[in-house]
Structure formats: structure tokens, C-alpha cells
Amino acid sequence: METTNRLGLPLLIPGQSQKETVHNEALLALDTLVGGVVEEPPRTSPPSNPQPGQTYIVADGAVGEWAGLGGKILTFTEAGWRQQGPAEGQSFLIRSTGVRATFHEGVWELGLVRATSVMVGGVQVVGSRSGAIASPVVGTVVDNEARACVTEMLNALRSQGLIAS
Numbered sequence: 001m002e003t004t005n006r007l008g009l010p011l012l013i014p015g016q017s018q019k020e021t022v023h024n025e026a027l028l029a030l031d032t033l034v035g036g037v038v039e040e041p042p043r044t045s046p047p048s049n050p051q052p053g054q055t056y057i058v059a060d061g062a063v064g065e066w067a068g069l070g071g072k073i074l075t076f077t078e079a080g081w082r083q084q085g086p087a088e089g090q091s092f093l094i095r096s097t098g099v100r101a102t103f104h105e106g107v108w109e110l111g112l113v114r115a116t117s118v119m120v121g122g123v124q125v126v127g128s129r130s131g132a133i134a135s136p137v138v139g140t141v142v143d144n145e146a147r148a149c150v151t152e153m154l155n156a157l158r159s160q161g162l163i164a165s
Contacts, residue, residue, distance in 0.1 A: 008085065032075040032084050040096040042108055050076035057092070057101060057108055071108065124161040 002011040009029050010022045032055055039047075042059035046066055050056075053075065060070035065081070073084040073092075086103040094101055099111040118126040157163045 028075075028077065028082060029084055032073060032082070033090070036092050037095055038073070038092045038101065039094075041094055041101070041110055046074075046081070052077055055092075071103075071106075126162070127160055130156050130159055 002013060003009060004011065009026045012019050012022055016022065031053075035055070038055045038057050040056070042057040044059045044062045044066065045064050047054070047056070055073060055075040058066050058069045058072045058074055062068070062070050066074070069083065071086065073086055073090075074081045075084070076082075086108075088103060088105075091100050091102040093099075094110070097111075100113070101108050101110050102112065103109075104114075115126075116128065117124050154163070158165045
């Protein structure tokens with residue numbers, strides 16, 4: 001069967017019989033992949049009473065009917081479990097925890113956000129990491145050292161956009 005390159009959705013072929021079956025398979029796959037929600041973090045075995053439409057990420061080392069499906073996305077339907085992808089960069093909200101699971105370089109990353117900066121209300125609040133702030137050295141005038149250290153910390157926080165200038 002011919003499939004799409006990224007998500008592996010079945011394609012209709014000219015002259016193909018029962019096109020509705022292939023089309024319905026594609027719709028079921030899209031329902032899982034576009035919906036973007038899994039019930040809980042990756043697990044090694046199926047839940048005892050899954051409901052149609054519930055989706056799970058299979059953990060490595062899965063057992064029973066999920067054995068050998070580590071990393072896959074499974075959705076329960078009236079006809080049983082349907083298996084999907086994942087594709088690089090695919091992301092799902094984990095309903096039970098509220099964090100994201102993203103498939104990156106062959107593994108699921110949970111709760112990790114990758115970015116070069118974070119903008120809130122059009123203002124950068126986090127940017128690239130700055131260098132370390134030097135620890136104060138022992139000196140004779142403690143007040144000046146403390147002020148210099150606090151000033152350096154404030155400047156670092158300002159440069160990251162974590163506090164206003």
C-alpha cells in the first residue's frame with residue numbers, strides 16, 4: 001500500500017477497490033495524530049479498560065499485546081488497537097500531567113521545551129545562556145565586593161529579560 005512520506009497515511013490508488021476502507025483508515029490515523037493528546041506518560045502494558053479514542057505512547061520494554069511496540073503511538077478503537085508513527089518532532093499533550101511529550105531523535109522527551117528564547121507579551125524573558133558570574137573573592141572591603149556581586153547578578157538577570165532594566 002502506498003503511504004504519505006511523513007505520517008504514513010494510506011493513499012488512494014486509481015482503480016483501487018474499496019477506497020472507503022483506505023480513506024477511513026487515513027481518517028482514523030489523522031484523528032489520533034492531529035488530536036495530539038495521550039492519556040498518560042509512556043506505559044509498558046495496555047490499560048485494563050481502554051475506551052475508544054484513548055491514545056497511549058508505548059514505553060520501551062512493553063509486554064503482552066504491546067511487546068515490541070516501544071515508542072509507538074496506539075489508539076484504542078472499536079476494532080482494537082491501531083498503531084501509528086511516531087514522526088520526528090511529533091508532540092502530544094499528556095492529559096494526566098499537562099506536560100508535552102515530543103519525539104526527538106528517536107526517543108520520547110517528556111516535559112522538555114527546546115527554544116532559543118521565550119517571549120511573553122512581545123518581550124523576551126529568557127534568552128541564550130550567559131557566562132557564569134564570578135564568586136566574590138576575599139577582600140578587605142566586604143561592602144564593595146557584595147555590591148559588585150549583586151550588580152553583576154542584576155545585570156545578568158536584566159540581560160536575560162527576567163527583570164526589567
